[in-house]
């Protein structure tokens with residue numbers, strides 16, 4: 001008798017019984033998740049360009065539309081938060097595929113799986129770091145901004161590879177099938193409800209007509225001293241000390257200094273502009289102060305000059321900031337001395353702060369000490 005070689009047994013893999021672990025559900029959720037990721041990626045690039053532009057882009061940054069950053073960063077955080085339940089639902093739908101056997105069927109399949117690993121890891125970390133950033137909580141040793149930026153590229157690259165690899169399957173399940181699965185309808189309705197609930201209870205931090213429903217976002221745009229939230233108080237900035245007899249120091253071809261009383265005697269302008277924060281909240285206020293363009297002209301700055309702004313803060317990444325020429329020349333850009341009709345409090349930047357249109361909140365420098373023509 002011939003000896004019988006026993007066939008190797010497959011590993012004891014879990015059984016997945018839900019009919020929803022199938023490609024049509026993966027495609028419906030994938031479309032929404034992909035759209036949220038792309039919107040997040042594009043608005044994230046805009047935020048990055050406005051905060052930390054490469055030298056070639058700086059002169060082209062526009063100070064209009066006035067509410068540009070408020071809208072793009074609001075959309076960034078809204079789509080990022082909506083992606084959290086979408087990602088959970090998508091991963092639940094497809095996770096049995098991660099147990100397929102054999103785990104690798106050749107070089108191309110190995111590459112596809114590597115792409116999936118990068119995509120899922122980058123998405124999870126991206127959403128986790130973004131979510132904690134809205135709470136201004138950074139419990140990790142790496143810099144948030146650079147890490148979040150590069151994870152965005154990894155996730156978007158991983159998404160493109162994933163969609164290309166699944167292209168045929170996606171195309172086959174793109175259209176609604178003639179006979180719908182009742183469980184799928186119920187599942188997708190629950191996911192839509194979760195996305196709706198997350199959006200409606202957080203978007204009010206930047207969308208005015210939803211502000212009454214803003215119960216889960218860390219900020220209410222109408223709560224704070226002088227009717228405006230404060231992201232970084234004077235104490236958090238290292239107890240900023242405004243010297244007695246503070247003077248604004250303007251450095252240019254004709255340098256000069258002005259006391260607060262002298263600044264208040266210059267022509268004052270009132271503008272309605274938002275503070276729009278990278279964390280996703282924004283709030284409009286009425287600012288009164290001196291036009292930056294007038295201060296630059298008085299210093300003999302040539303047309304098209306930009307500005308270096310130094311704060312009284314002892315340190316911090318935004319103690320010294322740059323303002324491109326178009327912002328400096330904009331008639332809405334002020335060195336503000338008042339907000340909503342009152343002299344600025346210490347937490348809003350007393351004695352003077354920058355307010356400019358279409359600019360991230362971190363660059364609306366508080367406690368201004370010095371302006372330099374560049």
Ligand code: HEM
Pocket residue numbers: 021022023026027029030031033034035037090091094095097098116119120123159162163166169170
């Ligand atoms: C951030 C976005 C996404 C993540 C994190 C993600 C994640 C995953 C994972 C982990 C798998 C299982 C791995 C595998 O099948 O080898 C998968 C499968 C799949 N994904 Fe995505 N995906 C995303 C976006 C998309 C998009 C935009 C679409 C289509 C519009 C899509 C359609 C599919 C399809 C058709 C499958 C196969 C499902 C099956 O065979 O049952 N995914 N996805």
